[in-house]
Amino acid sequence: MPVNVPVTSKPRIVIVGGGFGGLELAKKLKNFNVQIVLIDKNNFHTFQPLLYQVATAALEPDSIAFPLREIFNKQDNIIFRMAEVLRIKPAANCIETSIGEITYDYLVLAMGSKTNFFGLKDLEKNAMRMKSVSQAMELRNLILESFEKALLTNDLQERERLMTFVVVGGGPTGVETAGALGELKKIVLPHDYPELDFNNMRIHIIDMEERLLRTMSEEASRSAQRFLEKFQTNVWLKTKVESYDGRTLQLSNSKQLFTDNLIWTAGVTGALIEGLMPAASNNRLKVDVYNKVEGYQNIFAIGDIAAVITKDTPHGHPMLAPVAIQQARVLARNLKATIEGKPLKPFRYKDFGVMATVGRNNAVVDSRFVKFQGFFGWVVWLFVHLMALVGFRNKIVAFVNWAWNYFRYDRGLRLIIRPFGR
Amino acid sequence: MPVNVPVTSKPRIVIVGGGFGGLELAKKLKNFNVQIVLIDKNNFHTFQPLLYQVATAALEPDSIAFPLREIFNKQDNIIFRMAEVLRIKPAANCIETSIGEITYDYLVLAMGSKTNFFGLKDLEKNAMRMKSVSQAMELRNLILESFEKALLTNDLQERERLMTFVVVGGGPTGVETAGALGELKKIVLPHDYPELDFNNMRIHIIDMEERLLRTMSEEASRSAQRFLEKFQTNVWLKTKVESYDGRTLQLSNSKQLFTDNLIWTAGVTGALIEGLMPAASNNRLKVDVYNKVEGYQNIFAIGDIAAVITKDTPHGHPMLAPVAIQQARVLARNLKATIEGKPLKPFRYKDFGVMATVGRNNAVVDSRFVKFQGFFGWVVWLFVHLMALVGFRNKIVAFVNWAWNYFRYDRGLRLIIRPFGR
Numbered sequence: 011m012p013v014n015v016p017v018t019s020k021p022r023i024v025i026v027g028g029g030f031g032g033l034e035l036a037k038k039l040k041n042f043n044v045q046i047v048l049i050d051k052n053n054f055h056t057f058q059p060l061l062y063q064v065a066t067a068a069l070e071p072d073s074i075a076f077p078l079r080e081i082f083n084k085q086d087n088i089i090f091r092m093a094e095v096l097r098i099k100p101a102a103n104c105i106e107t108s109i110g111e112i113t114y115d116y117l118v119l120a121m122g123s124k125t126n127f128f129g130l131k132d133l134e135k136n137a138m139r140m141k142s143v144s145q146a147m148e149l150r151n152l153i154l155e156s157f158e159k160a161l162l163t164n165d166l167q168e169r170e171r172l173m174t175f176v177v178v179g180g181g182p183t184g185v186e187t188a189g190a191l192g193e194l195k196k197i198v199l200p201h202d203y204p205e206l207d208f209n210n211m212r213i214h215i216i217d218m219e220e221r222l223l224r225t226m227s228e229e230a231s232r233s234a235q236r237f238l239e240k241f242q243t244n245v246w247l248k249t250k251v252e253s254y255d256g257r258t259l260q261l262s263n264s265k266q267l268f269t270d271n272l273i274w275t276a277g278v279t280g281a282l283i284e285g286l287m288p289a290a291s292n293n294r295l296k297v298d299v300y301n302k303v304e305g306y307q308n309i310f311a312i313g314d315i316a317a318v319i320t321k322d323t324p325h326g327h328p329m330l331a332p333v334a335i336q337q338a339r340v341l342a343r344n345l346k347a348t349i350e351g352k353p354l355k356p357f358r359y360k361d362f363g364v365m366a367t368v369g370r371n372n373a374v375v376d377s378r379f380v381k382f383q384g385f386f387g388w389v390v391w392l393f394v395h396l397m398a399l400v401g402f403r404n405k406i407v408a409f410v411n412w413a414w415n416y417f418r419y420d421r422g423l424r425l426i427i428r429p430f431g432r
Numbered sequence: 433m434p435v436n437v438p439v440t441s442k443p444r445i446v447i448v449g450g451g452f453g454g455l456e457l458a459k460k461l462k463n464f465n466v467q468i469v470l471i472d473k474n475n476f477h478t479f480q481p482l483l484y485q486v487a488t489a490a491l492e493p494d495s496i497a498f499p500l501r502e503i504f505n506k507q508d509n510i511i512f513r514m515a516e517v518l519r520i521k522p523a524a525n526c527i528e529t530s531i532g533e534i535t536y537d538y539l540v541l542a543m544g545s546k547t548n549f550f551g552l553k554d555l556e557k558n559a560m561r562m563k564s565v566s567q568a569m570e571l572r573n574l575i576l577e578s579f580e581k582a583l584l585t586n587d588l589q590e591r592e593r594l595m596t597f598v599v600v601g602g603g604p605t606g607v608e609t610a611g612a613l614g615e616l617k618k619i620v621l622p623h624d625y626p627e628l629d630f631n632n633m634r635i636h637i638i639d640m641e642e643r644l645l646r647t648m649s650e651e652a653s654r655s656a657q658r659f660l661e662k663f664q665t666n667v668w669l670k671t672k673v674e675s676y677d678g679r680t681l682q683l684s685n686s687k688q689l690f691t692d693n694l695i696w697t698a699g700v701t702g703a704l705i706e707g708l709m710p711a712a713s714n715n716r717l718k719v720d721v722y723n724k725v726e727g728y729q730n731i732f733a734i735g736d737i738a739a740v741i742t743k744d745t746p747h748g749h750p751m752l753a754p755v756a757i758q759q760a761r762v763l764a765r766n767l768k769a770t771i772e773g774k775p776l777k778p779f780r781y782k783d784f785g786v787m788a789t790v791g792r793n794n795a796v797v798d799s800r801f802v803k804f805q806g807f808f809g810w811v812v813w814l815f816v817h818l819m820a821l822v823g824f825r826n827k828i829v830a831f832v833n834w835a836w837n838y839f840r841y842d843r844g845l846r847l848i849i850r851p852f853g854r
Contacts (some may be wrong), residue, residue, distance in 0.1 A: 014584050016627070053576065053848045070494045076748070077846040079624040089627070092580045092848070109584055116509070143847075154475065156513045162436050162531055204499040205511070406832055424499040425565075426475045 013110040015089060020045045021349055022107065024112055026095050027120035028078050031334035035118060037081075037090055038342035040155025046088040046347070047112060049105075051228065053078055053092045056143055057399055059331065060408075062183060064146040064155070065273075066190035067198075067424050071143045073408040074399070081163075096283030097241040100306055114347060116308050120214075121336075123314035123329055126277035126293075134179075135385030136256040137274035140183065151274065151426045153194075155168070156271055158204050160413050160428075167268070173211045174269040175257060178251050179276030180217030181225070187273060188215040189368035196383070202424065206263050214267060216246040224376065225328060226364055230374035233383035237368035251276070277328060280315040290317040291325045299356035301341050310345075312337040318357060327359050335358060367391045433536075437511055442467045443771055446527060446534055447593050449542035450477050450500045452755030453735030457504075457540060457625040458510055460764030463738030466771070468510040469534060471527075473518050475500055475514045478565055479821055481753065482830075484605060486568040487574070487695075488612035489620075489846050493565045495830040517543070520707030522728055522835070527707075537768060538730050541717065542760075543710065545736035545751055548699035548715075555600075558678040559696035562605065573848045575616075579625050580848075589690070590809040595633045596691040598681060600673050601698030602735045603647070604788040609695060610637040611790035614663025619792070624846065636689060638668040639698075645796070646788055647750060652796035655805035659790035673698070700751060702737040713747045721778035723763050734759040740779060749781050758782060829849055 020046050021249075034050050053364065057074040064071055082088045093107040102112045125141050127134040136266045138149045153175070153201035160172040177188045195211045203234045215238065221231040222238075222245065226358045234247050250262035259267040280294040288304045290296035294317035301316060302308045313334030317326025339395070340357045348353050363377035373387035392412070399405050439671035443466050447454045456469050466541040479496040486493055502509050515529040526535045547563050549556040560571045575597070580592040599610045615642050617633045632842045637644070637660065643653040644660075644667065657667050672684035681689040710726045716739035718726045723738060735756030739748025744794035749755045762779045785799035787809065793808035804812075814834070821827050 014586055053846070070492050072847060074493045075847050077624070083623050091583070092577075154512075158475065161513070164436055201505050202499070230568065348748065405827065410828055410832060423495060424475070424502065425497050 011110040011220070013091060013093070013107065013112045015091070015112060016045075017045055017066060018045050020077055020087075021115040022047060022113070022346060023116045023118065024049065025120060026105070027315075028048075028052070029058070029120060029122045029313060029334065030331040031122075032118070032120035033078075033081065033336045034335045034338035035120065035312065035342055037085075038339055039345070040085050040087070041088065042342075042346055044087060044345075047114075048078065048082070048088055048090045049093050049095060049112070050078060050090075050093040050105060050154075051092070051108075053090075054143075055081065058141070060395065060399075061140050062148045062187045062190055064143065065140055065149040065278075065382075066194060067150055067185065068190065071147065072232065073360060073411060075143055095283055096285060100285065100309060103308070103344075107193045111135060114308070118341065119303070119309070119312065119315055120313050120334070121283070121309040121315050122187070122334075123278035124281045124396040125273065127276060127279060130251070130253070132266055133251065133254050133272075133274060133286075135253050136277040137178070137272045138276055140187070141278070153191075154424055154426050157199065157206065159204065161205055169206075170210060171268045171270050173206070174207075174214070174267065175271045175273070176214045176216065176267055176269045177273045177275060177379035178216050179274065180215055180219065180222035180245075180247070181275060182364070184215055184217070185222055185238065185366050185368055188213055188238055188243050189241070189372070192238065192243055193369045196241060197296055198424075213241065213243040213244060214269075215243055216249050216251060216261070217342035218248065218250045220247055222247070223366060226366070226374065226376045228382050229381050230366075230383065231375050232369050233372075234366065235376050237372045237374075241369060251405070269318075278314065282315070284319060292317070294326055298360075300344050300354050301337055310341055312341055323359075332362060333359055333382060348360075358377075365391050365394070434477055435513060435529065435534045436468075436514075437469055437513070437534060440467050442509075443538065444469060444535070445538045445767060446471065446536035447540045447542060448472075448527070449544055449735075449737075450474070450479070451542060451544045451735060451756065453544075453760045454540070454542035455500075455503065456760035457542065457734065457764055459507075460761055462507050464509065464511070464764075464768055465508060466767075469536075470500065470510055470512045471505070471515050471529060471534070472500060472512075473514070473516040473530075474565075475512075476565075480563070482810075482817065483565070483568045484609045484612055485564050486565065487562055487571040487609065488616060489572055489721075490612065490831055491492065491830060493569065495833060497565055498806040506795075517704060517705055522731060524706065525730070528608055533802065535763070536730070538770075539732065540763065541725070541731070541733040541737055542735050542756070543703040543705070543737050544768050545700035546703045547696060551698065552673070552675070555673065555676050555694075555696060557602070558676050559694045561696055562609070562668070563700070566815060574693060575613075576846055576848050579621065579782040580829070581626065583625065583627055588820075591628075592632060592634075592672075593679060593692050594687065595628070596636070597634070597693045597695070598636045598638065598689055598691045599695045599697060600638050601696065602637055602641065602644035602667075603697060604645065604786070605638055606639070606695075606697040607644055607660065607788050607790055609679050609697060610635055610660055611663070611794070612667050614660065614665055615791045618663060620846075622853040634661070635663065635665045636668060638671050638673060638683070640672045640684075641671055644669070645788060648788070648796065648798045649803050652788075652798050652805065655796050656788065656790050657792075659796075663791060669737045673751075681782075690711060695730045700736065712741055716748055721780075722776050723759055723779060732763055734763055752786070754784060767837035787813050787816070801827045847848075 024047045026049045054075040060074045063069040091111040097106040125139040156172045160169045177184045191213050202210045223231045252260040297310040297316045301310045314329040344354045365375040367373040373391040374383045375387040446469045448471045461608040476497040482496045485491040488536045500725045519528040547561040582591045598605045613635050622630045652745045669789040674682040719738045736751040766776045787797040789795040795813040796805045798810040
């Protein structure tokens with residue numbers, strides 16, 4: 011059944027995914043004489059780098075999610091449909107979605123990435139993930155409910171398990187999450203739960219590499235580890251996770267950790283769907299320097315899902331928002347050039363740097379020109395993220411919440427909102 | 433199994449419910465030499481009068497919900513447990529909850545009210561309700577998803593059904609909800625859905641009485657109806673609802689309305705639980721002027737769940753926040769007097785008035801001294817509700833959101849957040 015989309019004589023560009031890449035591409039195509047159809051399973055864009063703040067009760071979802079229809083209110087050449095894409099049918103120039111079929115002249119895949127458990131089935135079943143607003147809210151509920159439960163037991167082992175938090179993965183997301191948990195332990199939760207002894211709250215972060223933040227400088231890694239250890243976070247390096255039954259985590263060094271709260275940030279993989287053959291490493295689509303998917307003439311991929319394979323980048327670029335945004339900008343130009351029969355411009359990544367925050371007042375920044383850590387890093391981190399948040403209203407709300415947290419040493423958002431009924 | 437609650441030599445007062453009544457009572461008992469155990473199924477207090485604003489995407493949940501643990505951060509004589517109460521065992525001075533049994537010296541029931549469908553089973557199954565934060569969020573999702581679906585169909589009848597909203601119940605909640613839907617129709621949604629013709633969006637409000645807002649003055653009723661009709665809302669009076677299968681609503685005047693969106697605000701009933709015998713009208717507990725439940729010496733009830741039966745109030749007082757708050761204040765005093773063997777003070781309701789807002793700029797106010805409607809009423813309504821919102825942070829956030837809506841004629845919160853997965 012075809013989806014009800016107006017038919018025009020203009021070329022139709024279907025963009026799947028309203029993340030950083032898809033959003034930027036749709037915006038850049040604003041004045042082009044094309045019909046854009048944007049598909050996303052949510053009706054909002056998610057500012058993924060701050061999901062961990064929703065999970066740790068520092069921000070409400072509306073500060074990091076922005077309705078796509080509002081973003082494109084004033085753009086005439088775009089149509090949005092909320093749908094999940096199920097399958098691509100390249101031979102028919104058509105995608106099959108949860109609401110029916112949509113044909114395309116050009117297809118751009120920008121579905122991003124999803125959590126990768128590397129085949130560890132029991133982790134997939136028992137670990138919390140943090141790739142969507144819903145998941146971040148579930149994680150918040152889990153964290154808060156663990157303390158409610160800890161109050162109810164006199165079994166010291168059970169209470170310890172409930173008050174132990176293990177973050178698997180020492181990348182930026184893992185480090186930021188562990189830091190935010192450290193803050194909750196130090197500043198927020200002891201006021202809420204005076205009956206509990208917070209010396210018994212334990213935070214662990216586990217990574218298989220030799221250092222945290224392995225994509226950043228050694229300086230950044232050292233600082234991040236120092237900041238985390240200030241919160242009495244246990245940093246386990248060169249350690250793999252073997253199994254987790256929901257209570258007992260088996261590590262590769264034959265140690266065990268007992269926890270009801272395991273947060274998995276150790277890996278992502280391209281969010282592939284059926285219908286296309288080629289895939290490069292990490293389940294990402296292999297694309298050329300014009301972001302064209304190998305083997306197809308009118309299918310493109312940008313962002314986390316795409317791997318631009320060159321001599322310098324045998325596995326593609328890192329899965330970061332700036333990569334997706336830069337690819338979107340070049341692709342917008344190239345789509346126009348393609349339609350007009352003009353020469354294309356190859357994509358080249360400009361790396362402006364990476365940063366991560368570790369609790370209140372501390373961040374590590376590896377910029378293109380200079381590296382720094384600590385309070386100034388935190389100010390820079392705050393400024394960059396505030397400026398990047400889509401939309402003016404979100405900035406005000408995010409700023410009020412942050413300022414509140416900062417000056418009150420407190421968080422107003424410790425709500426356990428149940429999904430159904432009640 | 434007993435719940436893990438510290439045992440002291442002080443009298444234990446168990447309060448069930450952290451709504452307006454339970455919250456006020458717990459606060460007023462602050463300096464008393466008792467142990468208070470507060471039980472609520474949520475870990476937050478809900479500011480129920482503004483639930484309709486969450487449902488219509490004007491406010492986020494965190495503006496009208498406030499963590500109970502934070503409210504009682506600095507109060508030493510209170511313990512909070514998140515639990516659902518299942519049964520009262522008066523003979524054993526004990527309540528059975530989802531987390532185990534808790535004994536009491538004095539028990540105060542403040543569980544409020546729940547939606548009443550008056551035995552209409554298919555309405556209970558198919559109508560949306562709005563008595564909790566979760567339900568308000570579900571309603572928001574339903575409203576927004578209806579427009580997403582309306583885009584997908586060429587069947588005009590189906591599209592009309594999706595764009596038709598029926599509010600059953602002409603009390604303050606119904607009137608305010610219909611007004612907020614009118615605003616969405618007039619100001620917000622046409623920008624988001626330029627493909628839809630909003631002349632086809634229909635809003636109906638249905639009440640069995642001769643006028644809307646029957647507990648208010650005739651002046652207020654007339655103004656409310658006029659304000660609603662300005663939004664092209666269809667007001668059906670002296671009309672009962674007979675059945676609703678999820679698509680077709682059968683009215684008592686033998687007319688039918690076709691809608692996928694039915695919001696039920698037509699009745700509430702005390703949220704009773706097992707274990708107590710007596711109940712007065714509307715399934716409320718019959719209590720004396722000291723809010724003591726008939727037949728028991730140490731069980732009290734306040735707020736919506738309690739009916740203080742006197743000559744002047746044969747069915748109890750109206751189910752309003754001020755009644756609950758005033759009863760809580762008198763009961764706090766009387767509990768102290770009881771423990772100290774002093775004489776009790778009877779409850780007498782001071783009625784300061786009722787108000788309801790109808791869309792942007794309009795409200796109807798019946799105060800004790802003067803009645804007024806329109807813009808000034810709206811300003812008063814705004815001020816009173818802003819002042820009443822628990823906690824300082826919530827006021828800032830609510831104010832930013834309201835101001836944003838007001839000056840931008842827009843709402844930033846049109847997020848469909850799915851409960852699970854994704």
